[in-house]
Amino acid sequence: MQQVVSGLAQGSIYASLALALVLIYRATDVLNFAQGEMATFTTYVAWSLMDNGLSFWPAFAVTLVVAFVGGAAVERVLIRPVEHRPEIVIVIVTIGLLIALNGLTGWIWGPEVKAFDSPFPLRTIDVAGVVISLQDLGVLAVCLITVALLWAFFRFTTLGLVMRAVANSQDSSRLLGVRVGWMLALGWGLAAVLGAVAGMMAAPALTLDPNLMLVVLIYSFAAAVLGGIDSPVGAVVGGLVLGVVINLLGTYVDFIGGELRLPAALTVLLLVLLIRPQGLFGHRVVTRV
Amino acid sequence: MPLLELRDVRARYGPIRALHGVSLTVDEGDVVALLGANGAGKTTTLRSVSNMVRTNGEIVFDGRRLTRRSPEFVARQGIAHVPEGRGLFPELSVWENLRMGARGRLASKEAERVIEAFPWIERRRDQHAATLSGGEQQMLALARALASKPRLLMLDEPSLGLAPTVVRELFGIVRRLNEEEGLTVLVVEQNATIALGLASRAYVLEVGKVAVEGTSDELERHEAVRKSYLGY
Numbered sequence: 001m002q003q004v005v006s007g008l009a010q011g012s013i014y015a016s017l018a019l020a021l022v023l024i025y026r027a028t029d030v031l032n033f034a035q036g037e038m039a040t041f042t043t044y045v046a047w048s049l050m051d052n053g054l055s056f057w058p059a060f061a062v063t064l065v066v067a068f069v070g071g072a073a074v075e076r077v078l079i080r081p082v083e084h085r086p087e088i089v090i091v092i093v094t095i096g097l098l099i100a101l102n103g104l105t106g107w108i109w110g111p112e113v114k115a116f117d118s119p120f121p122l123r124t125i126d127v128a129g130v131v132i133s134l135q136d137l138g139v140l141a142v143c144l145i146t147v148a149l150l151w152a153f154f155r156f157t158t159l160g161l162v163m164r165a166v167a168n169s170q171d172s173s174r175l176l177g178v179r180v181g182w183m184l185a186l187g188w189g190l191a192a193v194l195g196a197v198a199g200m201m202a203a204p205a206l207t208l209d210p211n212l213m214l215v216v217l218i219y220s221f222a223a224a225v226l227g228g229i230d231s232p233v234g235a236v237v238g239g240l241v242l243g244v245v246i247n248l249l250g251t252y253v254d255f256i257g258g259e260l261r262l263p264a265a266l267t268v269l270l271l272v273l274l275i276r277p278q279g280l281f282g283h284r285v286v287t288r289v
Numbered sequence: 290m291p292l293l294e295l296r297d298v299r300a301r302y303g304p305i306r307a308l309h310g311v312s313l314t315v316d317e318g319d320v321v322a323l324l325g326a327n328g329a330g331k332t333t334t335l336r337s338v339s340n341m342v343r344t345n346g347e348i349v350f351d352g353r354r355l356t357r358r359s360p361e362f363v364a365r366q367g368i369a370h371v372p373e374g375r376g377l378f379p380e381l382s383v384w385e386n387l388r389m390g391a392r393g394r395l396a397s398k399e400a401e402r403v404i405e406a407f408p409w410i411e412r413r414r415d416q417h418a419a420t421l422s423g424g425e426q427q428m429l430a431l432a433r434a435l436a437s438k439p440r441l442l443m444l445d446e447p448s449l450g451l452a453p454t455v456v457r458e459l460f461g462i463v464r465r466l467n468e469e470e471g472l473t474v475l476v477v478e479q480n481a482t483i484a485l486g487l488a489s490r491a492y493v494l495e496v497g498k499v500a501v502e503g504t505s506d507e508l509e510r511h512e513a514v515r516k517s518y519l520g521y
Contacts, residue, residue, distance in 0.1 A: 158393035165378050165389050172376035175339060176389055176437065177364030 001130040003251050004244055009136035011243020012143030016198035017213070017220035018227065018235035019147060020191035026167040026230055027187045028083070030090045034097035036217030038074070039195030041101050042067040043203050043212060044109050046196075047116055056119040060200060064193050071192025072185040079188070080181065105210040118204035139201045146197045147236055150190065154232075163187060215262060219246070222269040228282020237280060242268060290352065292317040292473055293338065293368075293441055298346035300330075300337050307333040309497040310346070315441065320467050320474040322488035322505070324481050324518055329494040331477040332373055335443050338475075339363050339370045351440070369439035373446045373477075375430040379419035383410055386418050386429055390436025399436055406462055407432045424455035431462065442466075444476040448483060456480075460487050481518035485509055493518070 017035060024032045032038075045066050049059035078097060082089050120138030124131045154160035166173045166183040173180050195213075202216055223242045227234025242265060250261045272279060291314035300308040308330045315321045323331045337344040340360050348355040355363050364370070369390075378386055387403065387410060388395045404411050407428055413421070418429060427447055434442055444463070448456040464487055466472040478484035485491060485505040493501040493514060501514055508514045515521055 158388075161381075161385055161388060161393045165381060165385075168378040168380050169376065171341065171360075172372070172378060173389075174360035175341070175364055175370045175372065175376060176433075177361050177392055178389075179361050 002132060003247050005130075005132050005140070006136050007244035007247030008240055009133075009139040009243070010247060011223075011240040012140045012147075013198045013202045013216060013239075014219045014223045014243055015236045015239025016143045016146060016194045016201075017216060018223040018239045019150070019232055020194040020198070021220060021224045022227075022229060022232050022235040023187055023191045023194070025224075026232075027163075027184055028079075028090070030087055030094070031221075031229075032188075032191070033091065033094040033217075034074075034101060035191065035195050036213035036220070037098045037101035037105070038067070038071065038192050039199035039216075040210060040212045041105050042070065042192065042196035043116070043199035043208060044105055046200050047109070047114055047203075047208055050117065056117060060119070063196050063200065067192040067196035068189040070189075071195075072189035074192070075185040075188035076181075079184075083184075102210055109210070111210060114208040116200075116203035116208040135204070139205075142201055143197060146194065150194070151232075153190075159186070218262060219243075219265050222265045224279075225269050226272050226279055228279030230283055231279065231281035234279050234281030291315055292319075292351055293475065294347070294349045295334070295338070296347040296349075298334070298337050298344055298348060300333050300342045300344045302333075302342065307342070307497055308337065308344070311337075311494070311497070311499055313492050313499060313502070315473060315475050317440075317473055318467070318471045319490060320463070320476065320488045322481075322484035322491040323475065323477045323494060324479075324484060324491055324508075324514075325494035325500075326517075327479075328496075330497040331494055332445055333497075334494070335370060335372075335445050335475070335477055338368065338443065364437070367438070367440035368443065369434035369437050369441070370443045371430045371434050371445060371447065373449065375426050377418045377426055377430055377433075379417065381418060382415050383418055383421070383429060384414035387414075387433050387436055390433035391438075395436055399438065403432050403436050406435065406466070424451050424459070427451060427455070427459060428462075431459065435466070439472070441473045441475065444474065444478075446477055446479060448478060448480050456483060463487060481514070485519075 017039065020035050021031060024030065042063050046059045046063040049062055050056065078093055079090060082093055118135055121134045124133050154164055162178055163183050163186060166178060166180050170180050199213055203212060206212060219242060223239035224235050226242055227238025246261050246265055249256045249264050256264055293315040295311055295313050297310045297312055298308055299310055311334055323334060325331050333342060336342045338348055340355065340358055340363050344356060350366055350368060353366065378389065391399060410432060418426065421429060447459055460483055463474060467474055476484060476488065485508060488505050490504050491508050492499050501508065501511060
C-alpha cells in the first residue's frame with residue numbers, strides 16, 4: 001500500500017505533465033517536445049525566488065504566473081509564425097526549443113545539481129498500519145488539486161467553453177468570431193502552468209539540474225499514450241496508473257529495480273501502441289476513403 | 290445601398306482558381322440564393338465573404354470593407370456562416386454549441402428566442418452534438434447561428450443529406466425568420482426548386498463566374514436554368 005501511495009504521488013507528476021501535453025495536442029495536433037524543458041526552466045525560476053528569500057508557496061504562486069506568461073509568449077512568438085506549416089515543422093520548432101531551453105537553463109543557473117526544498121514535512125504517518133510519506137501525500141494533493149481546478153475552469157467558465165470549442169474545431173470557432181490565436185496562446189500558458197507544478201513537485205525528490213524533466217517527460221509521454229493522447233481524463237488516469245505500475249514493478253520485480261523503470265515505461269508505451277493505439281480513453285480516428 | 294456587395298471577387302486554392310470575378314449584391318431583408326453545379330464556386334463565394342479563403346476584389350458589408358480581414362472580424366460584424374457539414378462542435382453538448390453562437394455569453398432573452406424556434410433543444414440540451422441526427426444537427430447549426438443575432442445569415446447547402454420533410458421544416462423556419470424578423474439570408478443550394486421557392490433573387494454560378502442572375506420568378510422562366518437546374 002505504501003508503494004501504491006508513493007506510485008500515485010509520482011504518477012500525479014506524470015499526470016500533470018501528460019495533461020499539459022494533451023492540452024496542446026488537442027488544440028493544435030502537435031506534441032510539444034519542449035514541455036519538460038519549459039517545466040525545468042520555471043522550476044529554476046522558483047529556485048531563484050526561494051534563493052532570494054521567498055518562502056515556497058509565494059515562490060510557487062509567482063512561478064505559476066511566470067510560467068503562464070512564458071507559455072503564452074512561446075505560442076505567440078515561436079509557434080504562431082509556423083502554425084500553418086506542416087506539423088513536422090512545428091515539431092522541429094518544439095525540439096529546437098527543448099535544446100535552446102536546456103542550454104539556456106545551464107547557462108543561467110549552471111550545470112551543477114541544486115537542492116530544492118520541499119514544502120511538505122519529510123516525516124511519515126501511519127494510517128491503519130500503512131506507512132505513508134507526507135511528502136508523497138502533499139505532491140499527490142497539489143497535483144490533483146491543480147488538475148481539478150483546471151477541469152473546473154474548462155467545465156464551468158465561459159472562457160473554458162470557448163477553449164474547448166477551439167480544441168474541437170478551429171475553423172468553426174473562427175466562423176463564430178472567436179479569436180482563436182489568443183485561445184491557443186492561453187492553452188499554451190495553462191499547459192506551462194501544469195508543467196511548472198509538475199516541475200516544482202518533482203524537484204525535491206529528484207534534485208534540481210538542467211535535465212530534471214527529461215526522464216519525467218518520457219514517462220509523461222507514455223502516460224499520455226496510455227490514457228489516449230487526445231483525452232485529458234486519460235492523461236490523468238494514465239499518469240496515475242503508470243506511476244503505480246512502475247513503482248510496484250521497480251520495488252517487487254528484482255530484475256527491474258531502479259534501473260529498468262524507464263525501459264518498463266517505454267515497454268508500456270510500445271504495448272499500448274501495438275494493442276490499443278487510441279489508449280484507454282482516446283478516440284479511434286476513422287477516415288472515410 | 291446593399292447590405293452585402295461583392296465586386297469582381299477572385300479566389301484560389303493554391304494554383305487552382307475557384308472564382309474568376311464574382312459580383313453580386315444582397316439587400317437588407319432579402320433572401321438570395323446561389324445556384325450552380327458542383328465546383329461552380331458557390332461554397333467558395335461564401336468562404337470568400339468569411340475570409341476562409343484568400344481573395345482579391347472588393348467585399349463590402351454594411352459599408353465596411355471585409356477583404357483581407359480575419360474570419361473572426363467578419364463574424365463580429367454580424368455575419369453568421371453555417372458551413373457545409375454544419376460546423377458543429379461534436380464533443381460539446383447541444384446547449385454548449387448553442388452558447389458558442391454568442392461566443393459563450395448567451396443572454397437568456399436570446400436563448401428564449403432561439404428555443405421558441407427550436408423547442409426540442411431544451412429537451413436535448415445535455416446531449417452531445419455528435420449524437421444528433423443529421424437533421425437535428427442542421428437545425429442546431431441554424432439555431433447557433435441565430436443565437437449570434439446576425440444581420441446576415443449565410444447557409445451552405447443546408448438540405449444536403451436530409452430527408453425531404455426535414456428540408457421543408459428547415460426552409461420553413463428560415464422563411465419565417467425572414468418574414469417576421471427581417472433576417473437577411475444568402476443561401477447556397479444545389480436543390481434549385483427549394484432555393485428558388487425561398488429566395489426572392491438568385492445567382493447561377495458556372496465555373497467561378499455569375500452566368501445568370503435575376504428574381505426567382507425570372508430564373509424559373511429562364512430556359513437554360515429550367516433545363517439544367519429545375520429539370521423541366
